[in-house]
Amino acid sequence: MNSELFQPTLPLGEPELMRASAYQRYLDELRTASGGISTRISQLSPSLKADLLRFGDDGGASEVVEVMAACVRHGKRVTIHIQTGERVVPLTVFAQERLVHCPMAPDELVGKPMLDLKVMHVEPALLQPPGEANATLVGAEQSHYPLAPLLWELAMRGLRRELLPEITGPAVYRVAPGLEIDALPATGALTPAIQRLARQGATLKELADWPGMDRERATRLLNALYLQSGLIVSRSHPDAVRDGWF
Template sequence: MRFTPVPPRSASPTTQPLTEPATQFDTVTASCGDSLPVSGWFTDESSTGVVSTLSGTLQDDVARFLQTPEPTDLLPVLAASIRHSKALAMHLVIDAQPVRLVTLPRMQGFACDVQFFGLTDQQVRELRLQRVDEGSHANFDITGFRRGMIGDMVWRFALHGSRGQLLPEIAGPLAYRTVGRPEREALAVPGVHAILQRLSGPPVTLSELTRQTSDADLVRRVLNALYLRSSLIVTRACTPRTRHHASLWR
């Protein structure tokens, strides 16, 4: 009797791996917002009125941002998206006009319905967040959006956004130095190259950097950008202990 092999059956849909499609830039993302229960949403209790459909640790990460008085500081949202490798859809507004921005960290890219790099520095500083959703909950089609590299967007927000303080993850008695070649993607802003050059050597503290560059605001902004681009090594800066003159240990 001749044996005829049976072709393998396709895997059950429930066992298929969940992967981000390679064509996410041109994927129509269906909205799940209307079907979510009220408990799946959280809103800032202040007057900002920012609404989100995030859940779990991602929600906790972004919740720190929602507690700020003015929702113009977008760096913590970008940090959460990059740290969790989750696509986020941010509904922004500038000059009473809506701007929709989608981060795609797994693809090292982003998509925006306006020419993001056509915005002035003042407009970038005044962008306000109205709502944030996970990428799978975005209620709009991102086909035709302008595309770009997420590194360029991070540097733009870090240097020209409203945040002038260090992100909490890199604040404190720390020393910093760079890893890799961050100058390849850094924006050509006066003073940035000198800071990167100083950070390429031995670890240096924030106060030392500020004394050498005389621009504390720019130093903090560059450190934020380097952190979000995984180009920063942070070590704890220990103050040498004062020894008694009669101590046996020198």
């Protein structure tokens, strides 16, 4: 991952990361007290809560990119507690501002083995984004990072190898006209594939057959473009109707 996109590592003044075992005990106590579901997830919007519960209680037992996609799609400010090894990283997502707050540099977070990343809990954000009137609720300036590069890395390198639910099914895909292609951290065969998608639409099957691509790379690329708000999905296109992959 391009190290220039993120500043390195735990900034001074940030709290120590909680141990995963201690945080799990805290979650267990919440569930016991509320009869099986955390009182904090109940504070989320009904649509986001329903989306997260598809993946498991409190949004847990799921891939990080799935939960991130849901939070971005609903445009909510949430904190995702991610287990990495023996510690828990609170990742606060400001979807509308396209920012995240994280006590660990995102390139360090996604640089760890993806199998080690586990969503433990999702709750409404307590922190506020930069520029809010109440400065006491705004996290340390050096702990804010752009959201887009993190979403790209999670889509391209995370555990999910299938299309996100919102873009799956027979469809023709194309890059949205307003997407800044040159700003994407694409490498290798991905760059010409993106440029070609900007000129013409393609089904998943067709995209997988392009030079340097296969089904998994095509799937990850479409997920990544969707998370950049840079993907047009057409389900009425004749090629989508004829597509027999699914």
